Amino acid sequence: MSELIIDEDWLTQLSEGTNEAYQRLFATYWPRIYTLVHMLVKSDIQAEDLTQEIFIKIWNNKEELPKIRNLDAYIYTVARHASLDFLKKRVLVTENLENLIVHLRDDAPGPEQQILFKDLENCLQNGIDTLPANIREVFMLSRYHGLSHEEIAEQLGISVYTSKTYVVRALKALRLYIRHHAHVQSILFAFLILNRL
Structure with a gap:
């Protein structure tokens, strides 16, 4: 992922649960996360579901966002872990x-x-x-x-x-x-x- 300029006010608004801040996060990162996840899981439906889960996970941990120094790396890590968890479960069926x-x-x-x-x-x-x-x-x-x-x-x-x-x-x-x-x-x-x- 190419790194985006992230302002601290945006992270603070995200941590406070501001709807506009979350919409900006969604608009900024959804296409990139979906593409990354799709490359790993090779399924449109699973990639969409996993991307949705990733955004829910980020939202549920929004209080941690002001501590994040590199939002790109943080979101990429969450996406990678979610994808690998999915692959493990699929292999182990x-x-x-x-x-x-x-x-x-x-x-x-x-x-x-x-x-x-x-x-x-x-x-x-x-x-x-x-x-x-x-x-x-x-x-x-x-x-x-x-x-x-x-x-x-x-x-x-x-x-x-x-x-x-x-x-x-x-x-x-x-x-x-x-x-x-x-x-x-x-x-x-x-x-x-x-x-x-």
């Missing part, structure tokens, strides 16, 4: 996580993707290693060896319901693990993979 696991198992990345691919794969494997042994075994048979719940139940002497439950628990645990351990770059890489599936 159960169906997307399952697609990602299949992709990591079946497809070799290009040379330029090797580092991020390896980081994401290691993060996922480390997460799998934290699962209880019985859940991990069912998960591996289901997602890495392609066995049906019926086949797993027969092989391990458990019920089909138990097999399904263990896979659900594994996916939930892996979502949490990735959320807390994956680097931002890996999350974005996963998002790009999922967009191609």
